Amino acid sequence: MKLKTLSLAMMTLAVPGLAAADELLEMQKDPNNWVMPAGNYNNQRYSELTEINKDNVKDVNMTWSFSTGVLRGHEGNSLVIGSTMYVHTPFPNIVYALDLNNDGAMKWKFEPKQNYDETVPVMCCDTVNRGLSYADGKIFLNQADTTLVALNAEDGKVVWSDKRDDAKRGATSTAAAHVFKDKVIVGISGGEFGVRGYVQAYDFDGNVKYKAYSTGPDDEMLVDPNKTTSMLKPIGKDSSLKTWQGDQWKIGGGTTWGWYSYDPDLNMFYYGSGNPSTWNPVQRPGDNKWSMSLFGRDLDTGMAKWVYQMTPHDEWDYDGVNEVILADQKLNGKMRKTAVHFDRNGFGYTMDRVTGELLVAEKYDPAVNWATGVNMKTGLPERAVKYSTAANGEDVNTTGICPAALGSKDQQPAAFSPRTGLYYVPTNHVCMDYEPFEVEYVAGQPYVGATLNMFPAPGGTHMGNFIAWDAREGKIVWSNPERFSVWSGALATASDVVFYGTLEGYLKAVDAQTGRELWRFKTASGIIGNVNTYQYEGKQYLSVLSGVGGWAGIGMAIPDLENSSDGLGAVGAYRALSSWTNLGGVLSVFSL
Numbered sequence: 001m002k003l004k005t006l007s008l009a010m011m012t013l014a015v016p017g018l019a020a021a022d023e024l025l026e027m028q029k030d031p032n033n034w035v036m037p038a039g040n041y042n043n044q045r046y047s048e049l050t051e052i053n054k055d056n057v058k059d060v061n062m063t064w065s066f067s068t069g070v071l072r073g074h075e076g077n078s079l080v081i082g083s084t085m086y087v088h089t090p091f092p093n094i095v096y097a098l099d100l101n102n103d104g105a106m107k108w109k110f111e112p113k114q115n116y117d118e119t120v121p122v123m124c125c126d127t128v129n130r131g132l133s134y135a136d137g138k139i140f141l142n143q144a145d146t147t148l149v150a151l152n153a154e155d156g157k158v159v160w161s162d163k164r165d166d167a168k169r170g171a172t173s174t175a176a177a178h179v180f181k182d183k184v185i186v187g188i189s190g191g192e193f194g195v196r197g198y199v200q201a202y203d204f205d206g207n208v209k210y211k212a213y214s215t216g217p218d219d220e221m222l223v224d225p226n227k228t229t230s231m232l233k234p235i236g237k238d239s240s241l242k243t244w245q246g247d248q249w250k251i252g253g254g255t256t257w258g259w260y261s262y263d264p265d266l267n268m269f270y271y272g273s274g275n276p277s278t279w280n281p282v283q284r285p286g287d288n289k290w291s292m293s294l295f296g297r298d299l300d301t302g303m304a305k306w307v308y309q310m311t312p313h314d315e316w317d318y319d320g321v322n323e324v325i326l327a328d329q330k331l332n333g334k335m336r337k338t339a340v341h342f343d344r345n346g347f348g349y350t351m352d353r354v355t356g357e358l359l360v361a362e363k364y365d366p367a368v369n370w371a372t373g374v375n376m377k378t379g380l381p382e383r384a385v386k387y388s389t390a391a392n393g394e395d396v397n398t399t400g401i402c403p404a405a406l407g408s409k410d411q412q413p414a415a416f417s418p419r420t421g422l423y424y425v426p427t428n429h430v431c432m433d434y435e436p437f438e439v440e441y442v443a444g445q446p447y448v449g450a451t452l453n454m455f456p457a458p459g460g461t462h463m464g465n466f467i468a469w470d471a472r473e474g475k476i477v478w479s480n481p482e483r484f485s486v487w488s489g490a491l492a493t494a495s496d497v498v499f500y501g502t503l504e505g506y507l508k509a510v511d512a513q514t515g516r517e518l519w520r521f522k523t524a525s526g527i528i529g530n531v532n533t534y535q536y537e538g539k540q541y542l543s544v545l546s547g548v549g550g551w552a553g554i555g556m557a558i559p560d561l562e563n564s565s566d567g568l569g570a571v572g573a574y575r576a577l578s579s580w581t582n583l584g585g586v587l588s589v590f591s592l
Contacts, residue, residue: 046492052495066104077544091452108156126550147161174189180260232357244284248296254293325340365408389435400458405434424475435452490531507542508524
């Protein structure tokens with residue numbers, strides 16, 4: 001790590017970490033701002049703003065827009081702090097500071113220097129980046145080449161940076177860095193290259209405080225075999241090592257490229273780990289712990305309090321990285337501190353976030369067929385042998401598996417409204433054929449070992465639904481079909497209006513109680529970014545990044561991909577998307 005310069009804020013703070021933590025706790029309570037990726041520590045993506053409501057949302061129009069100058073998929077969302085909006089791009093991960101006093105005029109621009117030839121070829125599923133974080137007068141950028149950069153929020157100058165991994169072995173970063181209290185938490189991407197997943201914590205000076213792996217020896221995973229629990233029981237010694245053949249855990253995946261949440265009262269943070277490597281399950285017998293798992297960790301030490309594996313011995317690439325949303329709700333007459341997770345495998349899980357107890361596990365897409373349900377005593381999925389790629393074996397094409405590898409939901413984050421008690425979930429309604437084959441591990445080369453084809457779920461042509469979900473019972477309350485997968489993150493507001501974007505490029509507003517569409521606006525490109533809202537000088541605004549791409553739009557992002565099985569199966573499924581939209585990153589800002 002190189003310490004470039006010290007920010008003015010750092011020089012004047014007696015206790016930098018503590019002061020910044022107190023600042024963030026207060027700032028996220030102010031709906032004028034949007035100070036972290038999900039708006040708040042609990043990942044609810046909920047705003048108390050009410051100027052835009054059911055009656056007047058039909059009058060919302062674009063106020064101003066800003067071209068990012070980059071063509072690939074634009075995931076994530078802006079930050080808004082005072083009079084400045086901070087916007088990011090996919091590779092090369094440009095950061096812009098825009099002046100809200102002047103219709104988004106640029107205050108500063110930061111463009112990192114990264115090695116394209118080393119980094120971009122090993123980025124699975126497009127060159128996306130999911131956003132920025134703020135604390136202590138700094139903007140934190142998690143670059144594609146695994147460099148974490150702290151920028152002075154006022155002028156964009158580098159305060160410090162640290163390159164923690166190597167793209168030559170397939171390690172990259174697509175997730176946002178997350179700031180909780182006095183820590184900056186980052187993960188790693190590269191499960192399709194045999195990268196072993198981990199989370200790494202920094203202080204605000206750029207010093208590494210701990211590193212916790214998803215697989216391997218207990219001390220490297222930061223688990224206590226006697227105190228860390230799964231399904232309320234101690235995990236025991238070597239809980240991961242016993243579930244891998246030989247040293248396969250060293251290239252075992254379980255990467256950590258999703259969203260993170262934090263409960264300051266418990267001082268615990270939550271996240272999920274991704275698929276095991278390779279995608280050919282025959283080559284890695286065992287449960288492959290702790291890939292495909294949810295973790296609840298102590299923020300100060302990184303020690304895992306509990307862990308739960310959703311899909312042991314994954315056979316379909318059902319990464320467990322999707323967000324964990326924290327809310328307090330009454331289940332069976334008892335108030336619970338819940339953690340809700342919509343897994344790629346098609347089940348919506350409600351956990352007790354204190355203990356890791358499994359409270360609810362139900363399908364949030366009726367098309368899911370790889371398992372009939374989840375055994376609530378063991379926590380294990382009840383698998384349908386017909387759709388088991390391991391049972392059917394290598395070089396056998398298992399057909400009609402639902403969901404497809406991109407899951408009933410991928411990284412596109414859901415929202416929660418404490419007013420309605422419901423979760424608003426952007427989903428995929430897609431199935432697949434899956435043929436595993438033997439593959440040899442070579443550092444820096446794809447370690448996939450499966451050929452996929454994807455298609456709409458049976459019974460219709462639509463490939464997505466936007467649903468309202470009751471996590472207390474595990475039930476869909478209402479469901480709106482969409483032509484393509486809903487790859488945009490949702491936003492819930494205190495006026496009971498919910499917003500989301502579509503792959504065709506529509507920004508939509510719907511009634512939180514009924515799902516009735518209230519308004520739509522066609523933006524410049526397909527939306528895979530996340531909607532957020534803020535208030536400036538007494539006026540409420542919405543902002544969203546357009547810019548089609550990501551896994552669903554990979555065929556458009558990389559036109560050379562032509563075969564239906566290219567893009568890990570997505571090219572054929574989403575071929576018609578090019579009739580509806582085109583590439584191009586644009587930030588759109590709306591108001592009444």
